Amino acid sequence: MATSIKTLREQLESLGNNVYIFTTTDPKVDKNVFERNVFRFASLPFISFTDRRIAVRGLFQAYEIAKELNLDIVHTQTEFSMGIIGKFVAKNLKVPCVHTYHTMYEDYLHYVMKGKFLKPVHVKQLSKTYCEHMAGIVAPSTRVSDTLTSYDIKEPISVIPTGVDVRKFAGTKNNELRQKYNISAETPLMLTLSRVAFEKDIDRLIDAFPEIQKRVPNVNLMICGDGPARQSLMQQVAQMNLSDKVIFTGEVDHDDVPAYYHMADLFVSTSISESQGLTFVEALAAGLKVVAASSPYTDDLLDNKNVGFAFDTPVQFVSQVVDYLNEPAKYNDESYRQEKIASISAENFGEQIMQFYQDSFTSFEETTTSRSRESI
Structure with missing residues (x-):
């Protein structure tokens, strides 16, 4: 996931965009090291996945930063803490929120209490809930797209494989x-x-x-x-x-x-x-x-x-x-x-994502207009 985000940032910036990364703190990164356009939020290791981290605060702080940056779109890369923060920020800024669904969680259920706690049906419910109201979803492969469709997710899904430099x-x-x-x-x-x-x-x-x-x-x-x-x-x-x-x-x-x-x-x-x-x-x-x-x-x-x-x-x-x-x-x-x-080049990946953003703006505007009419 980190490699995909790094590639995405490089390509979007090469096309003239400003990219800001909102992520968790990382014990491997010195707090005194300057990271251009990167904002980190306090976090703890995730249960059973100690190399993954969960933000423990920063919801309103992220919104204030995003508001000052005058963001046009929010692109989330995780369904957990930073992803939830991203949805909150986008909703309050009234801008499109899009998502890349990286992880096939059904393959990892055995890590959580040896598979006795979470079942595939829970993954389906959680994924469907998180993806609700997204202006667009990136599936890195047909397998991911087919899985999201089987979860009965109705939001627009685009298959865009991650490119490499x-x-x-x-x-x-x-x-x-x-x-x-x-x-x-x-x-x-x-x-x-x-x-x-x-x-x-x-x-x-x-x-x-x-x-x-x-x-x-x-x-x-x-x-x-x-x-x-x-x-x-x-x-x-x-x-x-x-x-x-x-x-x-x-x-x-x-x-x-x-x-x-x-x-x-x-x-x-x-x-x-x-x-x-x-x-x-x-x-x-x-x-x-x-x-x-x-x-x-x-x-x-x-x-x-x-x-x-x-x-x-x-x-x-x-x-x-x-x-x-x-x-x-x-x-x-x-x-x-x-x-x-x-x-599979990074350049092709960047161009596809830019087109995906344009399509998501259209989808967001149509959905917003439709909701406004329904509320009248």
């Missing part, structure tokens, strides 16, 4: 970083990069690795990131005697991420819970092919083997990974990749 990921293979992990330049390297959480299904990737090893004997797997599943996955790797072939990097600084893509030969994911798969897009921009689980999103993104492959079964996954690793020059029609990169 292609220039940040352009580059060639990075053998210097391989040296840090004692990986030779000739060693085939599979990379997966994400929050290391149980819903990412990385255990399925590890389970499939021995079969890939049989056909690509010197292959390595790098699991890049950190999260609650890391210890469990490391135990799995140890029990399967794969510790010399599977590398856990831990958390990587955002600015260093492109270099990790550039050291790999192939990006892989066995997650079946991706709503937008931003790492897939980054991998493509970095020149990697991607093998990921089939979904409406990946089927559209990886629609040609020159960019990647969306698999349905473990057998398909292993087969395509082996094909890519053993014959790296087999699918190298650059025209497909360039066309795909153009469609």
